[in-house]
Amino acid sequence: MAKRIFDALFTAVTLLLAVPTILILVSWNSIPGDKMYPLKSGLEDAVILVFSGTPLIPEVSMKFTDRRLSEATSLLSKEGSSVGYDLLVAEAKQTQVYIAKKSDIQTGDQFNKNIDEYKKEIEKKKIEVRAEIQTNSAAQNAVTTTTNVPVPLQTVSVKIPQTSTTQTTGQVVVVNKPEVVVIHEEDPVEVLQKLEDTEIKLEVIQQEVVRETQRTRTAKERGRKNGPNDSSNPAPTPIPTDFPNTNNPGE
Numbered sequence: 729m730a731k732r733i734f735d736a737l738f739t740a741v742t743l744l745l746a747v748p749t750i751l752i753l754v755s756w757n758s759i760p761g762d763k764m765y766p767l768k769s770g771l772e773d774a775v776i777l778v779f780s781g782t783p784l785i786p787e788v789s790m791k792f793t794d795r796r797l798s799e800a801t802s803l804l805s806k807e808g809s810s811v812g813y814d815l816l817v818a819e820a821k822q823t824q825v826y827i828a829k830k831s832d833i834q835t836g837d838q839f840n841k842n843i844d845e846y847k848k849e850i851e852k853k854k855i856e857v858r859a860e861i862q863t864n865s866a867a868q869n870a871v872t873t874t875t876n877v878p879v880p881l882q883t884v885s886v887k888i889p890q891t892s893t894t895q896t897t898g899q900v901v902v903v904n905k906p907e908v909v910v911i912h913e914e915d916p917v918e919v920l921q922k923l924e925d926t927e928i929k930l931e932v933i934q935q936e937v938v939r940e941t942q943r944t945r946t947a948k949e950r951g952r953k954n955g956p957n958d959s960s961n962p963a964p965t966p967i968p969t970d971f972p973n974t975n976n977p978g979e
Contacts, residue, residue: 759799760811786835789823790842796820797846803975804853808913809923816846817929824933828940833948836941843934847927854923862914 758764772792779785796819800812820843827836914922 737936739966753796759803759806760815761779761803761807761809779891783830783832786823786832786839789819789826790839791836791837793819797849801849801853803911805918809909809911810914810919811909811911813850813922813926814909817926817933820930820933821848824937824940827937830863831940831944833945835939836937836944838936840934840941843930843937850927850930852919857916857920857923863922864916943973 758768775788776785776792779788793816796812796816800810800816803809803812823839826832827839
């Protein structure tokens with residue numbers, strides 16, 4: 729009887745633990761606009777909540793920022809939409825805030841390198857979009873009349889992280905402000921402008937990451953240098969060892 733109860737409990741716990749894993753696998757490759765994307769975002773929010781009070785939160789957020797770049801690239805290729813780049817900038821800003829909040833030098837240095845890679849990928853997309861613009865321009869010159877086919881639109885809720893400072897503690901917190909955007913095939917000229925704007929915003933975030941990381945590194949180096957000479961930790965008073973010999977007063 730006891731064995732049956734144990735087996736039943738073990739099976740229940742196994743199934744319970746397997747559910748999140750299955751959900752993660754199912755939603756892993758979803759992009760904004762997909763039915764599974766809200767589930768993916770919800771799971772990420774849960775992970776952020778779990779790690780928010782730990783030193784690992786900057787690295788976790790950085791990994792999610794890498795995801796946003798992959799999603800933005802896929803969404804632009806499949807749907808012709810640049811909405812993914814709004815999410816990329818929002819996630820990058822959130823990562824920058826966590827790096828500053830936790831004074832995480834290692835993640836800051838790595839994120840600086842990652843942003844360089846983001847900008848390289850965006851440059852590649854800009855080349856593709858410029859080529860598409862030239863192709864469309866040539867086609868319009870060759871054909872005098874065109875038929876506009878309506879494109880079905882779908883909405884997706886996008887969380888744009890913003891930063892604010894509490895007046896009591898001065899602690900930096902991340903506030904998510906939902907913004908509803910429409911995913912549809914955009915004009916290549918608009919896409920090109922979005923890519924350029926994204927590069928500028930990432931550059932601003934990158935500069936802030938470098939500034940915060942350097943400030944933290946300088947403060948730690950100054951602390952190491954001043955630590956031994958800190959007045960709050962005075963050096964111990966030397967103990968005298970040359971005592972007079974009281975056993976032989978004549979000496």
